[in-house]
Amino acid sequence: MLRSIKGVKDLLPSQTPSWHHMEATARSWAGRYGFSEIRIPIFELTELFSRSIGGATDIVEKEMYTFPDRDGSSLTLRPEGTAGVVRAVLEHRLLDSITTRKLFYFGPMFRHERPQAGRYRQFHQFGVEAFGIEDPNIDIEIISLLWNYFLDLELKDLTLHLNSIGTQQDRERYIQELKKFLSPNISSFCGNCQRRFTANPLRILDCKVPFCVEATHQAPSIIDLLSNDSGAHFQKILTGLKDLNIPFTINPRLVRGLDYYSRTTFEITSPHLGSQSTIGAGGRYDSLVELLQGPPTPAVGFAVGLERVSLLLPEESYPPATPCVFLAGFGTQGKPEAFKLLHTLRKNGITAETDHRATNLKALLRSADKLSAKYSIIVGDDEIQSGIVILRNMETKEQQSIPLKDLSEKIMILFQ
């Protein structure tokens, strides 16, 4: 038997209602906050991603689905959404108008990683991006949109982590300080961290090895070393979130993995997910638009991992199928007549079903029951002879005889 590819998942009929719920709720909140939907391709020129995300990141180094197009150009299945949105925004000149500065998107992303709980090779994100706004109020808006979305989905025990990683210059200054602090006993750190010391010292703060955590406890905090501008921006966000009663934790160790982030970074985690605990994350990327040859344009956004959210959704019975009428037709004349009625009811806007495999009335009614039909219409050869069919209420078991010609009208009244 042919199977699906490793790390990709089918969404089965039992799961699609909860996905509709996640998506509808996201649309509703994004709309309320003034974001408009954009739909962009799931593949782009490889260069778009390697330049945006950063050539030294794991994503670009080893996780992208990259393949040559027939003309030889290198294409890549998008590993994240922001780069493509920035490309589209520049291509279609959406930066100038207040109506197109705030965008949201849904869709599949692709990363070649080993699958794990809450991590897949094709996964789905809901993301928002706001362009051209320097004011910290937009950071607050975006964080509160994310927070309200999760609250509305009734996710429990969430933590909002906040940090500012400053501008490029702030970061360079900080990394020097950090290295100064670490260098005396770097040789006692784990092998990973020793590598990070030269490759990406910030990540040492993110290490989970107990020794490394302990040893960096007294490390200088980037927040204390921010430039005046970055520091003030961050402070305004903190007070703004307090004003909105959104609880947060300042986490100076919160380091984002993509190169384009600057200043504000944030992440919402849940303790109920195993090791992949981040369900939504984002931040500012003030230099990305310029990096992709647009005008200098500050920007901020987030992305939500919908598979992870779906794992946290409370058990709920989403509104099952709309009430339906079941056509129980059998016998040489009854079956074809019921099939015609099925068609007529559907044309009149009624949800109607039957079971083509069932041959006797017992099996037909059993199927009606499985489908949670509200009514069944019993049409056997006897009913064809008399021209009167039986309408059975499946909950009360009450039956009434209805002349065939009045049936549609009667059903329409029942379903009004």
Add this chain to the structure above:
RNA sequence: GUGGGUGUAGCUCAGUUGGUUAGAGCGCCGGAUUGUGGAUCCGGAGGUCGCGGGUUCGAAACCCGUCACUCACCCCA
């Protein structure tokens, strides 16, 4: 890429120190009710025991390899 765990019916799982024809529950189909669903009872269908090799008189079980799934590391949503 590295490490651990698990592979037996559609699903969840039993299967004794290796021993005859591999089981249960749920689900599916049928019957009890010649034309009336859910509950109950009865019956039926459904299996290359992941795959390949080896040990043995004999392997679902033991050994080797391999593949898949899964969790974790790394990293990320």
